[in-house]
Amino acid sequence: MQHYARLSSNPRLRRTLRVLQAANGALTTYELMRKAKICAVSSVVSELRNNGAEITCRQEVTNGQRRFYYILIKSPEGYNA
Numbered sequence: 001m002q003h004y005a006r007l008s009s010n011p012r013l014r015r016t017l018r019v020l021q022a023a024n025g026a027l028t029t030y031e032l033m034r035k036a037k038i039c040a041v042s043s044v045v046s047e048l049r050n051n052g053a054e055i056t057c058r059q060e061v062t063n064g065q066r067r068f069y070y071i072l073i074k075s076p077e078g079y080n081a
Contacts, residue, residue, distance in 0.1 A: 007051040007076060012036075016044050017053065017079060020072035026058075029068045045070060052076030 007013045016036040020027065029041045038044050045055050054073035059066060 002050065004047040004050040007048070007079065010047075012038060012044065013047055013051065014079075017048060017072075017075065020048075020053075020055065020070065021075060021080075023072070026069040026071045029070070032070055041068075041070070048076075053079075 005013055016038055019036040032041050049055055053076050056071045056073055058069050
C-alpha cells in the first residue's frame with residue numbers, strides 16, 4: 001500500500017498545484033522548486049498524481065545538460081483554477 005498526503009489537507013501540495021495551474025504550460029524542475037517552495041519535485045508530483053492530477057514529465061538534453069519539464073494536463077476533481 002502506498003502512503004501519500006491528501007491534497008485537501010496539505011498546503012505543500014495545494015501550493016504546487018496552484019503553481020502548475022498558473023504556469024499554463026511547462027515548468028522545469030528548478031522553476032517548480034523555486035515557485036512552489038518545494039524540494040523533492042518528483043515526490044510532490046507523485047503525490048499530486050495519487051490525488052487525481054494528470055501531470056506529464058518530459059526530458060530534454062541540450063549541450064549535455066538534462067532538464068525535466070512538468071506540465072499539468074488535468075487538475076484533480078474540485079481543484080480547477
